[in-house]
Amino acid sequence: MISIRTTRVKxxxxxxxxxxxxxxxxxxxxxxSEMHAKGGPNGNxxxxxxxxxxxxxxxxxxxxxxxxxxxVYVGSPLTPNAINGGMANFPEFHNVYIEPGSYExxxxxxxxxxxxxxxxxxxxxxPAQNPDGSRQEPSGRGYFPGHxxxxxxxxxxxxxxxxxxxxxxxxxxxxxxxxxxxxxxxKDECAFCHMAxxxxxxxxxxxxxxxxx
Numbered sequence: 541m542i543s544i545r546t547t548r549v550k551x552x553x554x555x556x557x558x559x560x561x562x563x564x565x566x567x568x569x570x571x572x573s574e575m576h577a578k579g580g581p582n583g584n585x586x587x588x589x590x591x592x593x594x595x596x597x598x599x600x601x602x603x604x605x606x607x608x609x610x611x612v613y614v615g616s617p618l619t620p621n622a623i624n625g626g627m628a629n630f631p632e633f634h635n636v637y638i639e640p641g642s643y644e645x646x647x648x649x650x651x652x653x654x655x656x657x658x659x660x661x662x663x664x665x666x667p668a669q670n671p672d673g674s675r676q677e678p679s680g681r682g683y684f685p686g687h688x689x690x691x692x693x694x695x696x697x698x699x700x701x702x703x704x705x706x707x708x709x710x711x712x713x714x715x716x717x718x719x720x721x722x723x724x725x726x727k728d729e730c731a732f733c734h735m736a737x738x739x740x741x742x743x744x745x746x747x748x749x750x751x752x753x
Contacts, residue, residue: 591641593655594695601721602710605693608659611637614748618683620665622673632662632689636748643750650753652741656696662689662714690714692730693722694742704731707742 595603614636621631638646642656666686669675674682690713698706701724709730710722725731734742745751 589641589644591655592639592657594657594697597721601723602693602695602708604691604712604718604720604722605639605657605659608637608661608691610640611659612640612643612750613637614750616663617744617747618665620673620683622668622671630662632664633683633685635661635663637661638751646751652696652743654696654698658694658743660692660694662691663687664689688716690716691718694734696741703727705735705742707731707734709734 592606594605597603616633616635618633619628619630621628624631637659639657639659642653645651645653646656664686665673666675666684670681675684677684690711693710693712695701695708695710696706697708701708704727709725711725712718712722731742734744738744739746739752743751745753
């Protein structure tokens with residue numbers, strides 16, 4: 541006959557095993573969540589800085605990325621109207637940022653990981669004082685940043701955007717304020733130019749020393 545003491549010992553052992561299993565499950569779930577946020581397995585398996593990944597509405601529109609001002613700055617090409625026959629496609633500074641977690645992976649692998657976001661904030665030049673669009677400031681004659689003027693965003697997702705080379709292109713207005721969401725641009729609006737002229741993986745790395753590897 542089994543004693544009450546023996547039964548209590550067995551129950552205690554069973555309870556301890558259950559609790560231990562629960563702890564292991566919780567720890568595993570937390571580790572998995574952290575790994576996913578840091579880039580693996582959907583970020584090429586690279587651990588590191590937590591990533592901000594694209595967010596979409598139920599209709600599939602891209603939501604304006606959060607805190608892009610804190611991202612890694614890579615460059616500011618400028619194509620003012622005054623030296624483009626008054627018809628520049630983007631008559632502004634193109635202040636380009638890359639999401640920090642994606643940049644960390646790129647530095648290690650030389651490959652833009654899935655979910656990479658490039659944010660181009662447009663910024664007008666200050667009013668021209670000369671025919672070429674330039675003006676005189678204490679630092680000399682040149683082009684100087686003025687008002688913000690909307691944004692364009694590019695997202696890497698080789699499955700979602702297979703028809704445009706693996707990148708999706710979005711416009712959040714070419715004026716302020718920026719739109720809260722944006723629809724995917726067709727191939728003939730943005731992607732075709734990137735596919736034909738960008739140096740690497742549809743990114744204009746030739747203009748951005750931090751990315752030009």
